[in-house]
Amino acid sequence: MIKAITSKDNPRVKFAYSLKENKNRNANKMFLAETFKSLEMALAQNLVVEVFATDYVELPEDIPLNLVSENILKKLSSNVNPEGVVFIAKMNDKEVKNANKVLYLDEISDPGNMGTLIRTALAFNYDLVVTSENSVSIYNEKVINSSKGAIFAIPVRKGNLSSYKGTHQIIVSDLSKNSIDFNDLELKDKFVLVLGNESRGISKDTKKLADVSIIIPISNIDSLNVSVAGGILMNKIH
């Protein structure tokens, strides 16, 4: 199904554009993504609804391809120099069973950090990423962009840390003096690695749920960027 669209007022373009707002994403359980690499990763998971591109793209027969002008593509894209493809993707809400390795993001507010942490969790074979209620929206365009397609290959859900208490080892990255060096952690088979807010760190309620608190030994400066800390921890803990 290939169609040429020439007007910005076309209903498909308008619908796609409406997905820039969180309430429309949630109502339709769909979101916008871009780049050919992400499209490839989304196709592999059967999560592509419809594609907008400036040139022909090879797609499965049942996925509509809309050929659009540069201007329409720019309107849909969140990048200054889009790659030439924007697509509508389905939110992946399949139930996740047997998630042994879980990354929990507690009030992460920067979308670049959230996307990067999702990408890193996929790279280290985590089963699931869970975000707290007050974290930035998973389907924010900047999250999607910085996940580099990982959002399609690892399940990401909102959820409560407390639901893992008892079944999983809850490991909290915490800058307090009582934390142990992460190199000395005795890792259990099922665990949740918890990373906290960029400026405030781990909240009190979250600390109460910790089975163990860990720290990365550093010098000269109070803390690392949360994506960097997450990378160092996931490289070891997986």
Place this chain on the structure above:
Amino acid sequence: MIKAITSKDNPRVKFAYSLKENKNRNANKMFLAETFKSLEMALAQNLVVEVFATDYVELPEDIPLNLVSENILKKLSSNVNPEGVVFIAKMNDKEVKNANKVLYLDEISDPGNMGTLIRTALAFNYDLVVTSENSVSIYNEKVINSSKGAIFAIPVRKGNLSSYKGTHQIIVSDLSKNSIDFNDLELKDKFVLVLGNESRGISKDTKKLADVSIIIPISNIDSLNVSVAGGILMNKIH
């Protein structure tokens, strides 16, 4: 020296504002920075020239404090919600002798990545960060912001990788199949860790200078974000 400034046309405000442009930063060997934490780190290195703040700030006697309105502060700041202080800092161009642990940034183009990598290099006790000629400007406001004050505590210079050939072990982070697992690296006392461009990776010319090429073992995805990869490598190699 405390002065109240009420006009955006005040010459000190205009001078500070001019430092948002690279050519003015280079001509004056000065740049803009903000946040109280960065101010503290810059004061510790005697790199503060002049301060603009909405409230009184304790400063050494010889450093001028300009009390300004919220509006003037917002004009000087690069943040949507500035902390209440912006300052002019001197570029640190003291000669760096005996730099044994060097981070080399080869064509890093994202200012957030560069700032984060500078912050991480400080945290792992590197002696020096060197950036290639075609990397983003060290004194770009986003680099300064994401360095979180580290720019004042670790020397950062433009330079050529070739000047380290022979004296330092040149370790290149490279996704090619010939690279060894970074965990198996035999580290020498003097080394340069090289990280490449966000999309293109390591350039051909840089590869030729490598004494050893290393890779981080990952799954499911081609690569990590360069700040994350840098963090994982520097945590091990320092």
